Amino acid sequence: MNASGAFTRRGWLLFAAMCLLWGVPYLLIRIAVDSISPPAIVAGRTLIAALLLLPFAIRSGALKAAWKQWPWVLAFGLVEMAGPFVLLGHAEQTLHSGMTGLLVATVPLFAALIALGGGDRGVLRPARAIGLVIGFIGVAIVVAGPGLFGGEVSLLAAGEILLVAVLYATAPFIVARKLADVPSIGTITLSLLMIGILYLPIAALTQHEVPTATSVTALLVLAVVCTAVAFLAFFALIREVGPVRAPLFTYVNPVVAIVLGALVLAEPLTPGLLIGFPLIIAGCWFAATGGRLRPPASAVPDLSPGTLPPAP
Numbered sequence: 437m438n439a440s441g442a443f444t445r446r447g448w449l450l451f452a453a454m455c456l457l458w459g460v461p462y463l464l465i466r467i468a469v470d471s472i473s474p475p476a477i478v479a480g481r482t483l484i485a486a487l488l489l490l491p492f493a494i495r496s497g498a499l500k501a502a503w504k505q506w507p508w509v510l511a512f513g514l515v516e517m518a519g520p521f522v523l524l525g526h527a528e529q530t531l532h533s534g535m536t537g538l539l540v541a542t543v544p545l546f547a548a549l550i551a552l553g554g555g556d557r558g559v560l561r562p563a564r565a566i567g568l569v570i571g572f573i574g575v576a577i578v579v580a581g582p583g584l585f586g587g588e589v590s591l592l593a594a595g596e597i598l599l600v601a602v603l604y605a606t607a608p609f610i611v612a613r614k615l616a617d618v619p620s621i622g623t624i625t626l627s628l629l630m631i632g633i634l635y636l637p638i639a640a641l642t643q644h645e646v647p648t649a650t651s652v653t654a655l656l657v658l659a660v661v662c663t664a665v666a667f668l669a670f671f672a673l674i675r676e677v678g679p680v681r682a683p684l685f686t687y688v689n690p691v692v693a694i695v696l697g698a699l700v701l702a703e704p705l706t707p708g709l710l711i712g713f714p715l716i717i718a719g720c721w722f723a724a725t726g727g728r729l730r731p732p733a734s735a736v737p738d739l740s741p742g743t744l745p746p747a748p
Contacts, residue, residue: 450673454685457666459692461748462533462540463700464662465524467654471647474525476639477655482517483632484659489625489667498622506626508614513627516607518634520600524748527593527600532703537693538578538713539597540748541686544724545571546605554609563726571719578712624667662748687717689748 468477493499502509528536545568552559559565579594615623647655673685694713697703 455688459689466533473642479635479639485663486628488664493625498619502622527596531593534694534697567722574715
C-alpha cells in the first residue's frame with residue numbers, strides 16, 4: 437500500500453490471487469468427493485499442506501512457539517479445519533459448489549452474533565443490525581429458493597454448510613483470546629499437521645474405492661495451491677495492505693465459486709441463488725463493516741499476526 441493508502445500493483449495482484457485461491461476450493465472439493473471419502477480428503481489436504489509449510493514454520497521459529505500452546509492449537513484445528521473440511525466434503529456430495537461457497541460466505545453474520553453474545557453492542561448499530569437481517573433473509577431464499585422456484589435442495593447439506601460457517605466464525609475468537617502471541621504460520625502448520633494425523637486412520641477406514649485420477653488431481657491442487665500456497669499468499673497480502681483490508685477478498689470468493697460451478701460443472705443458476713446472492717453479500721458487508729469502505733479496526737477481525745479468515 438502506498439503513502440496515499442491506495443493498493444499497490446503487488447497488493448492488487450495478491451488480492452486477485454486470494455480471490456481465486458479461496459474461491460476455487462469448492463469446485464475442487466466437489467470433484468474430489470466423486471471417488472475420495474470426505475475424511476480422506478481432509479487427511480490428504482492437511483498433511484500435504486502441513487509438510488509444505490513446515491520448513492517456513494521451522495525456519496521462522498513459529499512452530500516452536502505454536503507447540504508451547506499445542507492444546508489451543510489443536511482446539512483451533514478442530515474448529516477451523518477438522519469439522520469444516522469434512523462437513524464441506526460430505527455436503528458437496530449432494531450440494532452444488534456455488535451454493536456451498538455462498539453459504540460459507542455467511543461467516544461474518546455468525547461472527548457478528550457471536551460478538552454480540554460476548555458483549556459487543558456495536559453489532560446493534562442500525563447499519564450492522566440491518567445487515568444481519570438482510571443477510572439471513574438471503575440465506576433463507578438460497579436454501580428455500582429451489583423449493584419455491586422448482587427443484588430440490590438437501591436441507592441436511594445446507595445445514596452442514598451453515599454449521600461450517602458457525603465454526604469458521606468461532607475459530608478466530610480462539611486465536612484472539614488464546615493464541616494471539618503465536619505467529620499465524622506456526623498455528624496453521626501445527627494445526628494442519630495435527631488434524632492430518634488425526635484423520636489418517638479415519639481415512640483408511642472410509643476409503644473403499646480406488647480414487648480416480650481426476651479426484652486425486654483435485655485433491656493435490658486443493659492441498660498444494662489452495663491451502664499451502666494460499667496461506668503464504670495471504671500472509672504476504674497482510675504485509676502489503678494491512679490486516680483491515682486483507683480479508684476483503686472473502687466477499688469475492690462466492691462469486692468465483694458460483695461462476696466456476698456454472699462454467700465447469702454446469703451447475704444451474706437458480707432464481708433462489710440469484711436473488712439470495714446479493715442479499716447475503718450485502719448483509720455480510722454491512723454486518724461486518726457498518727457499510728464503510730475502510731472500516732475501523734474494531735469492526736473486523738484483526739488478522740495480524742494470530743488470526744485468519746476461513747480457508748474453504
